């Protein structure tokens with residue numbers, strides 16, 4: 001499918017609600033960091049699922065990330081995101097004017113997403129090119145994943161590199177702001 005007018009609908013939840021699903025140490029970890037900039041919490045098998053997908057072929061591949069956004073009720077600029085599910089796309093092509101994924105990707109996201117889960121971002125591979133956001137990737141992020149909580153993940157499965165970017169301006173997130181459960 002071509003991404004043109006799809007706008008992900010989402011409702012942020014309270015930080016307290018987010019802490020219910022985290023252990024004590026993870027809560028502490030999020031609390032000490034998310035005041036300065038956002039934190040991404042990856043549920044257990046997420047990176048494994050993504051890398052297994054992206055290692056299958058030596059071409060650019062990608063998919064969607066499903067999850068939730070938790071924001072501080074009193075200070076809505078402070079928030080963290082949980083990535084809870086991966087929707088693999090069988091086809092993937094991104095150019096300066098479009099992002100194309102398999103036609104069933106949105107349906108899969110809708111069907112496989114649990115209540116409260118939304119499309120919160122995307123991931124794609126740079127086989128043996130290194131993990132960085134190209135001009136095209138920044139354009140894709142700005143066009144289609146332009147909420148402040150939108151996650152862009154790029155992985156080089158050959159060099160074993162990965163980087164997370166967030167928001168419409170593709171701000172790189174420091175490694176310590178990603179927490180793996």
Ligand SMILES: [Zn+2]
Pocket residue numbers: 124125126132133134137154
């Ligand atoms: Zn790219």
